[in-house]
Amino acid sequence: MPLPLKSRLSLVADIGGTNTRVALADGKVLxxxxxxxxxxxDFPGLETILRAYLEALPDVECGxxxxAVAGPVAQGVATMTNLDxxxxxxxxxxxxxxxxxxxxxxxxxQGHALGYIAPENLRPVIGQGEPDxxxxxLVIGVGTGFNAAxxxxxxxxxxxxxxxxGHVNMPVRNEADLRLAHFVETAHGFPGVEDVLSGRGLERLFAFVSKEAGSPSEATAAAIMGGLANEAEGGFAPDVARLFTRLLGAEAGNLALTHLPFGGIYLCGGVxxxxxxxxxxxxxxxxFRDKGRFSGFMKNFSVSVVEDDYAALTGCAVYLDQGTQG
Structure with missing residues (x-):
């Protein structure tokens, strides 16, 4: 497909803790x-990545x-949470x-991408009709780290x-959760949500579950998900996944009560x-609905998983296009 006129092009990038995705956009469209x-x-910083990308497209001029950065942005400066x-x-x-x-x-x-994601790239988890x-x-990201907006x-x-x-206290519902909190706090001195609900969170949950079972061991997040897909060879993977799912449901419910997203909750990220x-x-x-006397109220919220790996790139394009139109 031929590229549009140079003056209409913008460059968008999604910078995660592990990988950076870069693309060109014409208005809101990648x-x-x-x-x-x-x-x-493989790179010392983002500037080197963007230069390498554009050098492969010598006829492109960015308007x-x-x-999008996996970390806090303050006064126009972004500091990566899981990358220096x-x-x-x-x-x-x-x-x-x-x-x-x-x-x-x-x-x-991810939030700016909502409304521009193809319906087939949204997997329903909890439905309550057509959201307003x-x-x-609310978008909740679970990948290399954890965050919501x-x-x-x-x-x-x-x-x-x-x-x-992602750096507030992890949810604690029972005695086992309290033991888990003490187990994971040894890493940073604090049992944060991201310490259990992320890629490395899966690995810590595996270490905890295996220790609780009297057979301490370790596994990568990829191996855990692989074992889950093949339950006959999964070992501790199914128990880890069930614990992860319960904690994710509990934290998503906490965030739902905090923000009241009657327009829907959208889970995104690789995990x-x-x-x-x-x-x-x-x-x-x-x-998700385990909220005591507010359990019935939780039926007001739908939950979907965003299966578009490039949604953050679309969100950047939408944000930039709105700025040029304003």
């Missing part, structure tokens, strides 16, 4: 065939650039030559508030997509 994935460990990179506007301008640049938290980008399109929504429609446009809620086929059978809905 350009087919332009998405490239880079392994962060704007927007990146700092990103700011001058970095994007040097790398791309774009006059208009923007930096979003990765969950903010103008009501508040509320999405609000206002007369002045969409507002997606940033947060770092969310990997465990999506098992959420129903492993009790996600029961854990």
């Amino acid at each position: 350009q087919e065939g332009t998405v490239r994935r880079f392994r962060n460990a 704007g650039a927007c990146v 990179w700092t990103i700011d506007g001058p970095t994007l301008t040097r790398a791309t030559g774009a006059e208009m640049v923007a930096i979003l938290n990765d969950l903010q980008a 399109p103008i009501a508040a929504k 509320p999405v609000h429609e206002t007369p002045w446009g969409r507002v997606v508030a940033a947060s770092e809620c 969310s997509r990997a465990i999506a086929p098992y959420l129903t059978q492993m009790g996600f809905e029961a854990a």
Whole structure:
């Protein structure tokens, strides 16, 4: 497919803890065939990645650039949570030559993508009819890390508030959860949500479950999910997945009561997509609604998994396009 006029192109990037995805967009639409994935460990910083991407497309001139970053953004500067990179506007301008640049938290980008994701890329987990399109929504990211962001429609446009809620206390419902909290707090001195609900969280849950069973062992997140897919050889994997699902349901329920997203909850990120086929059978809905006298109230919220791996890139394109139109 031929690229559109240079003046209409923008560069968008999704920078995770492990990989960076880069693409070109025409307005709100990603350009087919332009998405490239880079392994962060192979590069000293984002500027080098963006230069390498554009050098492979010598005829491209960027009118704007927007990146989504897995970490907090304050005063136009992003600090990666799980990577030793700092990103700011001058970095994007040097790398791309774009006059208009923007930096979003990765969950903010996911929030801006809502409404622009194909229906076939949304997997229902809990349904309650058609959500109110103008009501508040919530995106929850579970991947290398954990985070969430509320999405609000206002007369002045969409507002997606940033947060770092992956670093609040993990949910504790029973004595086993309390033992788990003490087990995981040895890593950072604090039992955070991200310590149990993320890729490395899966690995810590495996270590905990195997220790509780009297046979301490370790496994990678990929091996755990592989064992789950082949339950006959899964070992502790099914028990780990059930624990993960219960904790995810509990935390998603906590966030639902905090933000009241009557427009729907959207789980995104690599771990969310990997465990999506098992959420129903492993009790996600029961854990989500386990809120005592508010259990019935929890029926007001729908939950879906975003299976579009490029949703954050679309969100960057939407955000940048809205800025140019404003």
